[in-house]
Amino acid sequence: MDFSYTDEQDAFRRELRAWLEENAPDGWLEDPELPDDDAERVEFLRDWQRTLADDGWAGVHWPEEYGGRGASLIEQAIYREEMARINAPPQINLIGINLIAPTLIEVGTEEQKRRFLPSIRSAEEIWCQGYSEPEAGSDVASLSTSAEPNGDGEWIINGQKIWTSYAHVADWCFLVARTDDSGKKHEGLTVFLVEMDQDEISTEPIHQPHDDRTFNQVYFDDAVASEDLVVGEIDQGWDVVMTLSAFEHGSTSIYTIEQRYLDLLEYCRTETRNGTPLIERDRVRQQLADFDARIQAAKATHLRNVSEQMETGTPGPEGSMDLLVSDELRNDLLNFAVNLQGPAAALWENGHNAFDETSGYIRSYGAWIAAGTGDIQRNIIGERVLGLPKDIKSETSHRSE
Amino acid sequence: MDARLTEEHERVQETAREFIESEGGIDLARRQIDGENVIDDLWDELADLDYTAITVPLEYDGFGEGMVYLAALLETAGRYALPGPLPETAAVAVPLIRDLGTEEQRSRFLPAVADGDLRMSVAVYDDETEPLPGSIQMGVERRGDEETTEFRLEGTKTLVPYAAETDVVIVAARTRESQGYEGVSLFAIETDHDAVEATRMDSLDWARPMYELSIDGLTVGEDALLGPLHGGGSALVTAMDRFSVAGTAMLVGAADRAVELSAEYGNEREQYGHPIGRFQAVKHRTADMWVDMQSARSLVYYAAWALDEDEPDAARAAAATKSFAADRLHRVFGDDIWNHGGMGFTWDHDAHIYLKQAKSWRNFLGSPEANRDRLIDSRLAAERKR
Numbered sequence: 166m167d168f169s170y171t172d173e174q175d176a177f178r179r180e181l182r183a184w185l186e187e188n189a190p191d192g193w194l195e196d197p198e199l200p201d202d203d204a205e206r207v208e209f210l211r212d213w214q215r216t217l218a219d220d221g222w223a224g225v226h227w228p229e230e231y232g233g234r235g236a237s238l239i240e241q242a243i244y245r246e247e248m249a250r251i252n253a254p255p256q257i258n259l260i261g262i263n264l265i266a267p268t269l270i271e272v273g274t275e276e277q278k279r280r281f282l283p284s285i286r287s288a289e290e291i292w293c294q295g296y297s298e299p300e301a302g303s304d305v306a307s308l309s310t311s312a313e314p315n316g317d318g319e320w321i322i323n324g325q326k327i328w329t330s331y332a333h334v335a336d337w338c339f340l341v342a343r344t345d346d347s348g349k350k351h352e353g354l355t356v357f358l359v360e361m362d363q364d365e366i367s368t369e370p371i372h373q374p375h376d377d378r379t380f381n382q383v384y385f386d387d388a389v390a391s392e393d394l395v396v397g398e399i400d401q402g403w404d405v406v407m408t409l410s411a412f413e414h415g416s417t418s419i420y421t422i423e424q425r426y427l428d429l430l431e432y433c434r435t436e437t438r439n440g441t442p443l444i445e446r447d448r449v450r451q452q453l454a455d456f457d458a459r460i461q462a463a464k465a466t467h468l469r470n471v472s473e474q475m476e477t478g479t480p481g482p483e484g485s486m487d488l489l490v491s492d493e494l495r496n497d498l499l500n501f502a503v504n505l506q507g508p509a510a511a512l513w514e515n516g517h518n519a520f521d522e523t524s525g526y527i528r529s530y531g532a533w534i535a536a537g538t539g540d541i542q543r544n545i546i547g548e549r550v551l552g553l554p555k556d557i558k559s560e561t562s563h564r565s566e
Numbered sequence: 567m568d569a570r571l572t573e574e575h576e577r578v579q580e581t582a583r584e585f586i587e588s589e590g591g592i593d594l595a596r597r598q599i600d601g602e603n604v605i606d607d608l609w610d611e612l613a614d615l616d617y618t619a620i621t622v623p624l625e626y627d628g629f630g631e632g633m634v635y636l637a638a639l640l641e642t643a644g645r646y647a648l649p650g651p652l653p654e655t656a657a658v659a660v661p662l663i664r665d666l667g668t669e670e671q672r673s674r675f676l677p678a679v680a681d682g683d684l685r686m687s688v689a690v691y692d693d694e695t696e697p698l699p700g701s702i703q704m705g706v707e708r709r710g711d712e713e714t715t716e717f718r719l720e721g722t723k724t725l726v727p728y729a730a731e732t733d734v735v736i737v738a739a740r741t742r743e744s745q746g747y748e749g750v751s752l753f754a755i756e757t758d759h760d761a762v763e764a765t766r767m768d769s770l771d772w773a774r775p776m777y778e779l780s781i782d783g784l785t786v787g788e789d790a791l792l793g794p795l796h797g798g799g800s801a802l803v804t805a806m807d808r809f810s811v812a813g814t815a816m817l818v819g820a821a822d823r824a825v826e827l828s829a830e831y832g833n834e835r836e837q838y839g840h841p842i843g844r845f846q847a848v849k850h851r852t853a854d855m856w857v858d859m860q861s862a863r864s865l866v867y868y869a870a871w872a873l874d875e876d877e878p879d880a881a882r883a884a885a886a887t888k889s890f891a892a893d894r895l896h897r898v899f900g901d902d903i904w905n906h907g908g909m910g911f912t913w914d915h916d917a918h919i920y921l922k923q924a925k926s927w928r929n930f931l932g933s934p935e936a937n938r939d940r941l942i943d944s945r946l947a948a949e950r951k952r
């Protein structure tokens with residue numbers, strides 16, 4: 166057992182840190198603030214992604230032949246940690262970079278890799294993930310969006326997706342559709358790469374509780390995908406769906422949570438109530454210490470998981486533990502931070518407090534649901550790790566398989 | 567970086583498992599609970615397997631291993647709630663003697679421990695209700711001239727694990743008017759002195775006997791003093807961190823077993839025409855038990871490693887380990903009882919053995935609250951330097 170970093174890993178960290186010092190957006194290190202205006206924000210984030218990609222700091226985990234650095238899982242953890250340390254702007258094409266590209270690298274054709282990977286890295290083309298439908302979320306295999314061949318080498322897609330993050334800015338969609346409904350639910354599915362800029366596709370933003378509109382309804386009305394845009398085999402899309410899901414469960418946000426924790430610690434040290442710093446209150450100290458212990462545990466668990474995965478090669482069900490632990494931690498931490506605001510917790514933005522987390526707190530409920538709910542992750546652990554009997558209804562659920 | 571146990575650690579766990587199972591597994595703990603003393607025989611066998619030598623330095627016939635290796639072994643011991651002062655001896659006393667002892671003390675104690683001829687424990691508490699470090703008083707009188715120095719110890723220590731089953735107890739005594747861990751001296755006291763008497767207490771965890779140790783005017787020479795006079799405090803703090811991590815490693819092994827038992831029962835027991843593990847209330851509870859167990863295990867591994875490597879955050883990691891595990895593993899064992907229904911609430915089922923161990927561990931060597939205080943203080947100190 167060895168929790169220390171190798172010279173090579175230390176060098177990776179130093180190089181990245183130095184690069185960030187030089188190249189973080191202007192003024193970001195002193196005051197990390199995204200533009201308020203939606204369009205400006207998207208431009209800002211695309212710029213940032215280009216900057217990262219130009220110097221090889223996007224998609225670091227991809228193989229070198231596709232523009233990555235072939236970073237090991239430990240180096241990816243370092244990457245996340247360093248990005249969190251400077252509170253780096255979110256990566257606008259995160260779904261493309263972390264989920265879709267690795268899936269294409271694993272199961273896509275050479276042509277698809279050459280065509281799509283470079284523009285994913287630079288965020289020249291932004292991607293969304295079209296799994297969920299109004300009647301199919303956790304049980305994604307029960308989806309009904311259909312794709313039929315038109316005889317001219319094209320597939321015609323009809324149906325509706327929902328909660329599709331970034332569809333409003335996306336250029337491409339990684340879409341799963343039913344191509345055969347004669348067999349079992351999870352047979353007869355196919356994955357398509359679908360260009361969003363077609364008249365036959367429309368998106369409608371959904372208003373979220375934290376007042377953002379970052380996910381959408383997406384309607385497909387005779388939309389087209391050519392046959393070279395099929396990923397994997399026709400009717401065998403379930404395997405592809407599963408490959409992506411494994412990547413979805415296999416990353417962690419513990420480092421950004423840790424950063425929020427450190428901010429909160431600083432806040433409690435300086436913020437006073439009735440003349441006494443918050444940190445001197447017993448309940449505050451105890452609660453902060455408990456978060457500290459949980460964060461330490463989550464980080465060490467993540468490092469154990471990736472150490473294991475470096476040997477086995479594929480993300481295992483243990484990723485569900487990382488996900489569960491960090492989703493719960495984030496929500497608890499932000500809930501506590503809001504409670505500390507005192508009566509000002511009744512305000513959406515309370516400008517007189519340095520630690521203003523109301524919207525982040527509301528947003529954290531979404532994270533709990535997004536990559537498969539906590540219930541689904543518990544099914545995965547119960548069934549795949551502990552060998553408990555399969556849930557009656559989850560035998561064909563993508564997130565549980 | 568490879569945050570997993572090595573193959574060697576895993577091999578040790580496997581051998582230990584085979585050995586303990588061949589001896590009856592958790593039945594050993596049950597026999598101890600029933601009033602039999604299984605420790606003497608068991609200890610000889612542990613020594614044959616070299617487990618007693620793990621943390622003893624190479625030059626004293628040991629293996630020179632640290633907390634990581636020991637934690638791996640103790641995890642397996644914990645699966646069976648294995649009785650015996652292995653944590654006290656290997657995690658606490660041996661490193662203290664290694665770090666503080668004179669050449670003479672090391673050669674007197676360490677090879678004997680490695681051989682299995684000497685078992686040790688540690689006495690810190692004076693009062694069962696006082697939190698540490700308030701309670702390390704003990705009357706010590708120093709006398710002597712230039713030639714010889716002697717100490718006269720007088721008083722009673724309480725909550726001393728396995729005192730009657732050990733040969734030497736390291737006694738923490740306040741030798742100078744002071745607060746906290748200041749002015750504390752450590753003495754290695756042989757338990758077979760006439761002036762030393764161990765009285766069994768009615769411990770919650772019967773597999774793990776606790777004693778009151780009364781020392782009635784015992785005069786010892788300087789060779790019983792371990793480390794600097796008045797200056798044993800900081801070593802004692804580290805020793806207790808090692809103890810915390812070692813004890814928690816045992817609980818993690820127990821929790822691992824509890825999760826396994828729940829999962830087995832979830833497949834076996836049927837109600838309403840289904841194995842109960844199909845019901846998500848049971849499945850999800852069991853999944854949560856597993857997550858808590860793994861989280862505690864991660865903390866143990868990291869803290870053990872940090873202690874071995876003398877990392878700056880070792881004390882904080884130990885405090886996190888103790889505070890997290892004390893509350894959450896306790897819940898894991900309770901949930902195991904729950905998952906087994908009426909069956910779980912029987913003397914025959916193992917869950918109560920683990921639960922009692924966890925409960926008696928909760929406030930021992932510092933409550934979770936006290937550990938959280940330490941943790942946040944050290945975090946704040948570190949952050950100021952950031």
Ligand SMILES: Cc1cc2nc3c(=O)[nH]c(=O)nc-3n(C[C@H](O)[C@H](O)[C@H](O)COP(=O)(O)OP(=O)(O)OC[C@H]3O[C@@H](n4cnc5c(N)ncnc54)[C@H](O)[C@@H]3O)c2cc1C
Nearest residue numbers: 294295296297302303328329330531534535537538540559
């Ligand atoms: C912020 C956010 C972003 C998202 N982004 C995307 C995206 O980009 N692309 C995309 O395809 N989808 C996306 N989603 C959708 C997300 O994947 C689904 O919401 C999620 O899988 C749950 O499905 P559902 O909403 O249909 O809930 P349901 O499946 O209807 O679940 C409702 C409740 O029932 C529980 N439940 C359901 N099945 C089981 C079961 N077998 N056992 C126990 N409990 C169960 C759930 O845990 C939940 O509590 C996003 C969601 C959110 C909140």
